[in-house]
Amino acid sequence: KIKLDYGPLYHGKRQDPAMKKWRENRFGQFIHWGLYSIPGGVWEGKTYGYAAEFLKASAGISTERWNGLKDEFNPTEFNGKEWASMAKAMGAKYVCLTTKHHEGFCLWPSKYTEFDIENTPYQKDLMKEFVDAYSEAGIDVYLYYSVLDWYHPDWRTKLKTMDDVEAFERFKTFTQNQLVELLERYPQVKGLWFDGTWDQCWKDNGKFSYELEVLLKEKRPGLIVNSRLRADDFGKRHRDSNGDLMGDFESGYERRLPDPRDTSVTKNDWECCMTIPENQWGYHKDWTLTHQKNTNELLEMLAQCSSQGGNFLLNFGPNGKGVFRAEEKRIAREIGEWMKTNSAAIYGSDYAGLKKQDWGYFTKNTKSGEVYMIVFNVPISYQLRVELPKHQTISKANMVGIGQELQLEKFDSNETFVLLPPKSYTSPFVIRLELKANKKSQ
Numbered sequence: 277k278i279k280l281d282y283g284p285l286y287h288g289k290r291q292d293p294a295m296k297k298w299r300e301n302r303f304g305q306f307i308h309w310g311l312y313s314i315p316g317g318v319w320e321g322k323t324y325g326y327a328a329e330f331l332k333a334s335a336g337i338s339t340e341r342w343n344g345l346k347d348e349f350n351p352t353e354f355n356g357k358e359w360a361s362m363a364k365a366m367g368a369k370y371v372c373l374t375t376k377h378h379e380g381f382c383l384w385p386s387k388y389t390e391f392d393i394e395n396t397p398y399q400k401d402l403m404k405e406f407v408d409a410y411s412e413a414g415i416d417v418y419l420y421y422s423v424l425d426w427y428h429p430d431w432r433t434k435l436k437t438m439d440d441v442e443a444f445e446r447f448k449t450f451t452q453n454q455l456v457e458l459l460e461r462y463p464q465v466k467g468l469w470f471d472g473t474w475d476q477c478w479k480d481n482g483k484f485s486y487e488l489e490v491l492l493k494e495k496r497p498g499l500i501v502n503s504r505l506r507a508d509d510f511g512k513r514h515r516d517s518n519g520d521l522m523g524d525f526e527s528g529y530e531r532r533l534p535d536p537r538d539t540s541v542t543k544n545d546w547e548c549c550m551t552i553p554e555n556q557w558g559y560h561k562d563w564t565l566t567h568q569k570n571t572n573e574l575l576e577m578l579a580q581c582s583s584q585g586g587n588f589l590l591n592f593g594p595n596g597k598g599v600f601r602a603e604e605k606r607i608a609r610e611i612g613e614w615m616k617t618n619s620a621a622i623y624g625s626d627y628a629g630l631k632k633q634d635w636g637y638f639t640k641n642t643k644s645g646e647v648y649m650i651v652f653n654v655p656i657s658y659q660l661r662v663e664l665p666k667h668q669t670i671s672k673a674n675m676v677g678i679g680q681e682l683q684l685e686k687f688d689s690n691e692t693f694v695l696l697p698p699k700s701y702t703s704p705f706v707i708r709l710e711l712k713a714n715k716k717s718q
């Protein structure tokens with residue numbers, strides 16, 4: 277092992293109540309909302325297909341013109357309670373809102389910059405309304421914060437000169453001040469989701485990122501931070517120079533999932549963040565440009581994450597007025613419908629320790645020990661294969677919801693077919709398994 281002064285604060289999975297709640301939540305709503313939500317990927321009549329939150333770059337817009345968008349930010353239709361009830365109906369147990377994306381515009385009134393909500397026609401502390409509404413709805417609130425800040429004069433990608441180093445020292449102080457300010461202003465917040473920490477400037481400041489994690493966790497005991505905050509002594513990110521995870525959960529799965537058969541991911545807590553279009557985090561006016569994931573696709577991703585001991589953070593991008601697009605509202609409703617019947621297989625679930633099968637995913641409820649089969653691919657044989665450890669056997673299998681008991685057919689030493697009634701299955705469904713210890717094998 278390489279000796280590190282600025283590696284992880286601890287090893288393994290946190291078992292404190294705050295982290296256990298994070299793990300039980302399993303399903304969250306990501307919200308990207310900022311000045312980029314106003315143009316929505318269209319500039320001077322031209323539509324740009326690249327991610328809408330990067331329109332400034334993809335449309336080559338001048339800094340002053342882009343920053344002028346703050347004088348247009350007036351989300352008069354924003355209603356925190358409505359947003360929270362949509363998330364509640366979807367079945368999200370936590371939410372993560374972009375307080376400041378790479379553009380540097382702050383959705384909260386910050387003492388440390390003029391580029392914030394206070395200096396817009398809207399003026400009000402939108403973040404307070406948001407945090408209060410979601411907290412009152414029983415949804416845990418996390419805050420996304422981009423270290424990368426295109427607006428701040430002291431941001432440097434690389435530290436090439438002494439001037440750069442001095443500027444970046446001021447930038448580090450600014451960053452720390454803003455983060456402490458967020459924790460002080462919004463005491464309900466459960467964690468911080470860092471982004472924009474891939475540049476050399478941050479890799480060169482592993483010590484600072486370590487001390488920042490310590491400081492924030494002292495300020496807010498139980499605080500949860502993602503793996504993107506940290507760099508180690510040698511500039512390694514997410515995992516240190518020994519391959520150990522830094523931060524409280526691995527957050528490298530952005531718009532991608534691990535291989536469903538990869539059991540190594542179960543060693544740490546992790547989260548996949550996902551867009552509904554191929555690559556749009558901020559609101560984009562034209563979703564026809566790329567594939568839009570449908571509800572069944574998204575449910576399968578949610579099921580896969582739970583089956584491998586990870587969380588699924590699904591992104592929504594409201595427009596500049598604070599309104600979600602129709603597609604997002606429909607998907608939220610359809611996911612919520614499915615969760616009404618099947619959420620026992622998701623909330624409080626974890627890796628079941630059973631061999632992955634083609635028909636779908638196993639999950640295991642950590643409290644009840646109940647094992648679930650979440651079925652997406654019904655085989656032409658209508659036989660769902662289950663391979664159990666030698667000492668276990670299935671005593672019962674029931675469809676969740678309708679409760680129907682399913683026939684079982686044991687074969688070989690440790691395989692069982694759960695037999696489905698031969699009919700058409702048009703949406704994913706869940707089977708609850710009751711397992712029992714085998715009689716002493718003869």
Ligand SMILES: C[C@@H]1N[C@@H](C(=O)NCc2ccccc2)[C@H](O)[C@@H]1O
Binds near residue numbers: 329330471530557
């Ligand atoms: C969670 C996502 N991370 C941001 C992202 O992809 N940043 C990477 C990036 C930064 C700069 C140019 C292109 C791409 C996206 O905008 C989302 O916030």
